[in-house]
Amino acid sequence: MSAQATRDVIYFASAPTDGSPALQGLATLGWHLRRADSMPAVLKILRGHAGMRFAAVIDLRGGFDARDLAAMAPMLSAGNAGWVACVQPDQLALEPIRQLIRDYCYDYVTLPCPEQVLSTVIGHAYGMASLSPRVQDEPAGDVNDGMIGECPPMRALYRALRKSALTQAPVFIAGETGTGKELAALAIHRHSSRHDQPFAAINCGAIAQNLVQSELFGYERGAFTGAQQRKIGRIEHAHHGTLFLDEIGDLPLDCQASLLRFLQEGCFERVGGHESIRVDVRIISATHQDLRALIAEGRFRADLYHRLCVLRLEQPPLRERGDDIVRLAENALRRYANEGRRVIRGFSPCAIHALHTYEWPGNVRELINRVRQAVVMADGRLITAEDLHLADEHTNMLPQTLEEARNNAECDAIQQALRRNRHRLIDAARDLGVSRVTLYRLIERHGLRRPDSDANAAGAA
Ligand SMILES: Nc1ncnc2c1ncn2[C@@H]1O[C@H](COP(=O)(O)OP(=O)(O)OP(=O)(O)O)[C@@H](O)[C@H]1O
Ligand SMILES: [Mg+2]
Missing domain, CATH: 3.40.50.2300 (Response regulator)
Structure with a gap:
């Protein structure tokens, strides 16, 4: 209290x-x-x-x-x-x-x-x-340029980001999809001496292969059919600023050669042009792919890799971030709370357990999406493992205290009884061998209340 x-x-x-x-x-x-x-x-x-x-x-x-x-x-x-x-x-x-x-x-x-x-x-x-849970209060001191996380790997990352921001050296950010590579690139830019200059991001995987060259370097009028006027490329747009080459592993080989030349000489030519254009940009690149494996397969140039990867940062996968998983989930809940129909006060014990147990292949992006969907779909006051579509996860046998094990078993039994009895509290309570009032209290505790539950159970007087 x-x-x-x-x-x-x-x-x-x-x-x-x-x-x-x-x-x-x-x-x-x-x-x-x-x-x-x-x-x-x-x-x-x-x-x-x-x-x-x-x-x-x-x-x-x-x-x-x-x-x-x-x-x-x-x-x-x-x-x-x-x-x-x-x-x-x-x-x-x-x-x-x-x-x-x-x-x-x-x-x-x-x-x-x-x-x-x-x-x-x-x-x-x-x-x-x-x-x-005080989901309305912004937790202090755990946001680093929009990045949430206090676990040792994230603290190590923040230190590396700050150091990287102090230099002009190319940075390569490795990490699984959705771990926050773009956020990290932005953080470096914002803390660098170039912070008031452009930050241009280009997703090499999202552009048709035949367009990457002209997108990056621009083109001259008449360079190809349809090139009716000169177009400035992303590299030129980023002059004096930072160029973020996302999904660099998807860069076509011919483009890799042009990029390498630009990195070595600091200048390039627009597609269809002869003028050598000198541009000053700081390069940050990232990919969720294993670049060394791509090199071994002959799909990525080793010399370009060494140019890009002067400083190498690793984004930790979400499953290795301990309590940060819940911090991120609570932040997403705060952010999307007003998209739901009802007040959601936090996560039920079984949801918290599932958050810790699930592997998170899509990392932070997946976590945010699951919470956002749960906010909209949840029927109770607490988001449950079911709302997150992680109902099977919290039964996985990871180390847990006896109290957690009891809690999870209780939560499971109640959910099953409610499902079996179509959320009729009287029948579910009879199945579980508890009074309706006790069941109501347990449902509140585990955040399992359904809109079609027996409203009379809540009444007093
Ligand atoms: N530490 C964090 N705190 C808060 N939000 C985060 C954090 N890390 C990532 N996010 C959010 O997760 C989402 C994915 O992040 P981002 O796009 O930076 O990932 P990515 O590693 O570049 O993914 P991909 O490999 O798919 O391009 C974004 O909405 C971002 O704001
Ligand atoms: Mg990205």
Whole structure:
């Protein structure tokens, strides 16, 4: 629980209500009541105290316009509040009310109800808000030019990037696909003396082979059919700046020869031209392929390799980055949180386990894509291994503590029971031999709640 001395509860009514708000007595039960008369007022409290955790009550007895649901989302999605809805019993039949409760609230009460009951329910919401991962707070000090990572291999990379930025020597960045080679190239450029000059990136693998030469070096008017006027190439565009040659392993052999000449002499000719053009660029290259293997196969020139690879950096694969995997996942969740329909508060234990167990062949790019998709598709408040399409991964037998093993087994058993019973809590609870209330609590803990789950299980009073 939070270290706050008093527990703060915000009260907001969606519309004027005749009934008593029933919150007056909360002060005597240890609550500090803050009334807010508008959504901006609620947001002001929540954003103004981003480090605090709140319980928040939304009184829906005066009703609300379903069209306002989207407008309410930022308020109800703020990561530092746990919401409880107050309703009249007959309102539970109304779909907008049901949806608001399902998507945004920890629980609801039907008023009037004894203050002690209300205080207990609000206490649960406050407790859950206190436990939630702080996905709204930007973690300090772990971003290096947009790169997230604190593990030893990433720290070593940052050191190498800084040193590389101080020189003009060509840099070659090796690493599997999606590990952040382009980000690293940009970081070198931004920290170098050329930072206020152009950074030109060219993906040698994405350009048709017959066009690479003219794309890189430009061409003169009439150089070939269709060349109606002179075109400046990427190398010339990058004059005084940095040229990033991505997927250099895909560079055609004839182009490799021209590039080698440029690297040796500092000048080149446009396609179809005779003028020797001197350009000052710093070269950074990268590929996910094994260049030494390409050399052995005769597909890449060894002399060009040695010219490009004066400084060699290695991007570590994601699976070797330990807790950075979760840091990156949380960052992606923060970035895409508003694309989902509901508030997502973090990752369930089985999702965290899967993040660590999966091999990540597509590395950071794949991680970001999986989280982004999960944000949109998730039905619960926590992203599960299933949402990430990694449900099989968390059962892999990597070293885990007994507590983790129990947690994962519990999460599995609940997921299976829910699937078997089409998410009917009563039947799933009976299968599992626990009460419906216990099952509901476990579902919340593992972040497995489904929109079609038995809403009544959440009710109090
Ligand atoms: N350390 C990191 N922190 C945050 N985002 C990252 C990190 N590394 C990579 N990314 C993100 O992952 C995605 C892939 O990165 P990038 O394009 O730099 O990889 P790459 O190694 O060049 O991939 P490819 O080999 O497929 O070209 C980008 O969206 C990038 O912003
Ligand atoms: Mg790339």
